[in-house]
Amino acid sequence: MTSQTLIEARKAEEIFEKQIDSGDRPAFHLSTRAGWMNDPNGFSFYKGEYHLFYQYYPYAPKWGPMHWGHAVSSDLLRWKYLPAALAPDKSYDKDGCFSGSAVVLPDGRHLLMYTGVSMEGDGWDKAAQTQCLAVGDGLEYEKYEGNPVLTDKDLPQGAFKQDFRDPRMIEMADGTYLCVVGSRPADGSGQILLYESRDGFHWNFKSVLCENRGRFGMMWECPDMFELDGKWMLLTSPQDMLPEGFEYHNGNGTLCLMGSFDQQSGKFTEETDQAIDYGIDFYATQTILAEDGRRIMIGWMQNWDTCDLHMEKRVWCGQMSLPRELSIRNGRLYQAPIRELAEHRRNGAFFEGAVEGIVKPEGFNGRLSEIDIEIDASDEDFSYQKFSVRFAQDERFHTQVSYRPQEGTLKIDRKFSGSRRAVIHQRRTKVKPVDGKLKLKIIQDRFSVEVFVNDGEKVMTAVLYTDTTADGVTFVSEGKTKVRAVKWDLVF
Numbered sequence: 194m195t196s197q198t199l200i201e202a203r204k205a206e207e208i209f210e211k212q213i214d215s216g217d218r219p220a221f222h223l224s225t226r227a228g229w230m231n232d233p234n235g236f237s238f239y240k241g242e243y244h245l246f247y248q249y250y251p252y253a254p255k256w257g258p259m260h261w262g263h264a265v266s267s268d269l270l271r272w273k274y275l276p277a278a279l280a281p282d283k284s285y286d287k288d289g290c291f292s293g294s295a296v297v298l299p300d301g302r303h304l305l306m307y308t309g310v311s312m313e314g315d316g317w318d319k320a321a322q323t324q325c326l327a328v329g330d331g332l333e334y335e336k337y338e339g340n341p342v343l344t345d346k347d348l349p350q351g352a353f354k355q356d357f358r359d360p361r362m363i364e365m366a367d368g369t370y371l372c373v374v375g376s377r378p379a380d381g382s383g384q385i386l387l388y389e390s391r392d393g394f395h396w397n398f399k400s401v402l403c404e405n406r407g408r409f410g411m412m413w414e415c416p417d418m419f420e421l422d423g424k425w426m427l428l429t430s431p432q433d434m435l436p437e438g439f440e441y442h443n444g445n446g447t448l449c450l451m452g453s454f455d456q457q458s459g460k461f462t463e464e465t466d467q468a469i470d471y472g473i474d475f476y477a478t479q480t481i482l483a484e485d486g487r488r489i490m491i492g493w494m495q496n497w498d499t500c501d502l503h504m505e506k507r508v509w510c511g512q513m514s515l516p517r518e519l520s521i522r523n524g525r526l527y528q529a530p531i532r533e534l535a536e537h538r539r540n541g542a543f544f545e546g547a548v549e550g551i552v553k554p555e556g557f558n559g560r561l562s563e564i565d566i567e568i569d570a571s572d573e574d575f576s577y578q579k580f581s582v583r584f585a586q587d588e589r590f591h592t593q594v595s596y597r598p599q600e601g602t603l604k605i606d607r608k609f610s611g612s613r614r615a616v617i618h619q620r621r622t623k624v625k626p627v628d629g630k631l632k633l634k635i636i637q638d639r640f641s642v643e644v645f646v647n648d649g650e651k652v653m654t655a656v657l658y659t660d661t662t663a664d665g666v667t668f669v670s671e672g673k674t675k676v677r678a679v680k681w682d683l684v685f
């Protein structure tokens with residue numbers, strides 16, 4: 194039976210979505226159907242399509258009692274909205290259906306696990322977070338009568354019942370399931386708990402998989418664990434991180450631990466750590482193992498601290514990053530835009546030459562585009578101090594990516610993108626040329642940019658809401674820079 198709360202949410206999304214013109218949305222990044230979107234949820238392949246749910250408040254462009262929005266796609270680039278899937282309509286989730294995951298059961302049903310939030314009195318300090326299930330057919334989902342399936346009784350000693358969330362179910366080769374869940378132990382920092390189940394409905398505590406011990410921020414949100422190129426990866430989004438050198442500048446940021454996992458003991462052994470994204474807006478990742486073996490990751494393309502950017506102009510807030518193919522190279526996590534994007538390239542333009550001062554490469558304009566740039570960085574005593582690419586540009590506005598070879602840094606800067614808010618607008622990261630070249634792939638959708646450095650060794654992601662009429666691209670060099678560049682329009 195569809196609850197009144199869900200019926201109302203479905204009515205609201207149909208009404209509000211009509212207020213958003215298709216040109217006021219991203220073209221190939223999933224954005225909220227109406228109101229507000231945060232984390233991706235339940236990323237899965239079911240009945241021949243990718244399903245992506247998301248944290249959703251359909252009534253206003255701000256966070257509120259969480260629902261699950263729902264969209265499907267066959268190529269992860271063109272999305273079709275389905276009616277909202279979950280609403281906070283039960284006593285155990287009355288204050289929100291928080292993030293979670295999905296698996297396909299052997300009998301063909303789609304199983305969702307999410308965090309039910311229920312406050313006892315006022316304030317999040319008193320909230321209980323429990324893990325709950327819903328079973329469906331890809332369109333309608335029924336909450337399980339045995340909910341909640343994991344409660345504070347399933348927590349190790351000292352763990353906070355108000356910080357127990359974001360279950361990520363994992364299907365194991367032997368047909369059983371594991372689940373990783375974010376938690377906060379008595380020391381106040383984060384940890385990931387591991388649960389196991391034979392059937393997806395009955396779950397038991399197995400172990401504390403991995404502990405933060407005050408190193409990377411506080412509570413660890415949205416965990417995910419998978420095998421990649423012979424290593425085990427544990428991705429999580431820690432809250433309240435402190436910067437360390439050039440790493441972890443995003444407050445609520447992302448963390449990738451690489452190592453090994455022993456299923457017998459339920460322990461993850463870390464070998465290395467790195468941020469997942471080095472831009473401004475990227476959080477709360479989810480991955481999927483595609484049928485062709487690719488591990489594909491998507492994240493919420495937003496930063497909790499900068500949600501007010503351009504709010505005066507928009508009736509919606511929230512978009513997802515580009516789906517990214519993951520691999521390990523040189524002991525690091527590499528990301529590449531999903532290869533399906535290349536099928537949308539049209540109207541190639543080419544530039545090769547020495548840039549000094551300002552150059553407008555011909556045919557490079559556009560707000561839906563992919564620009565590949567190779568900057569010559571072979572010279573020991575560089576004849577240039579700084580090389581920048583400006584885009585989303587008109588007389589007044591632009592966003593830019595700049596490379597300073599002596600410093601070995603790359604900076605993304607959107608302070609002239611038209612924002613009237615004093616929020617974070619820049620981020621820098623360390624970069625190194627490979628074989629004498631620094632390679633950048635700059636992918637622009639209407640309201641975002643994702644910069645892949647050196648074939649995906651690092652990525653810098655940022656949203657920007659400059660009017661789409663600002664579509665200029667220029668190269669700016671202090672000194673002389675040798676550059677080769679190719680640009681395509683991305684046509685949808």
Ligand code: FRU
Pocket residue numbers: 231232248259291292308358359414415476477
């Ligand atoms: C991360 C997060 C999750 C939670 C959800 C609530 O962005 O805080 O931990 O489930 O958002 O909307």
